[in-house]
Amino acid sequence: MKAAFQGVHGANSEVAATMMFGKNVSTVPCARFEDVFNAVARGKADCGIIPIENSLAGSIHQNYDLLLAHRLHIIREAHLRIVHALMATPGTTMGMIHRVRSHPQALAQCSNFFLRHSRIEPEAFFDTAGAAESLGKERLPHVGALAAPQAAELYGLRILLNHVENTSDNYTRFLALARKPWKVRTGVPTKCSLAFRPVRNIPGILFRILGVFSLRDIDLLKIESRPDPRSPFEYQFYVDLAGSPAEQRVANALAHLQEVVSEYRLLGAYPMGTGEVYGSIRGGHGKRTRRGT
Secondary structure, three states, X not given: XXXXXXXXXXXXXXXXXXXXXXXXXXXXXXXXXXXXXXXXXXXXXOEXXXXXXXXXXXXXXXXXXXXXXXXXXXXXXXXXXXXXXXXXXXXXXXXXXXXXXXXXXXXXXOHHHHHHOOOOEEEEOOOHHHHXXXXXXXXXXXXXXXXXXXXXXXXXXXXXXXXXXXXXXXEEEEEEEEOOOOOOOOOOOEEEEEEEEEOOOOOOHHHHHHHHHHOOOOOEEEEEEEEOOOOOOOEEXXXXXXXXXXXXXXXXXXXXXXXXXXXXXXXXXXXXXXXXXXXXXXXXOOEEOOXXX
């Protein structure tokens, strides 16, 4: 199994790949989320791993838009606890650090650290693991990086502080995408993700759409609206629901939904994920290959 992900080795997406597909998964880093989708679509990877939402920061809208722009299927999900560690080159102490680099979202999730250490300036970087990789190459004695703990070992850094994040209730939900859908299995708790565009200019259309699920006691886990790029101030909707298309009530709801929307697409039916303790990619947990697109 070859899994593409955005970022460099040591990224949380790489950890999510090992959670979903085991220690023998071969991981392929990509520069952009778009490259992850293309790697799968063109057969350069068996699946792609993307973050779709964070429990604190909310949805990753770019990836919602990419889901509709490509014809891939969601086949799995994982909920990964996000841990940020402060790391630096060996020999560097806390008192020596004047700048800490990381992804802007990670910097925001560690804002209390910067309030307590006002002399340390946050520095935005394209990626958390990328910040650790750059520091490992540059060996700057007055700079630190915020990244997942396994990045320190990968890039020859020393962890000065662990669990720098403001709260321990920080999880990111990752999706695995493939060219073919997951084969639905009976007895496996299943989630469906779908997208639709309501019929225009019908009063109460959203109420009617939600009624499709409410009348059949189907639990909607998430609903998200995104601007439709084809029509100003029109919207597309994404829904996650508990259930499988193999269940009659879900199949009936999806058939009913298609009668009251102008566009419809089932993005995937897949095993429902659960919260997980933070993992490690070291010690044989994942094979790494060079960056590919």
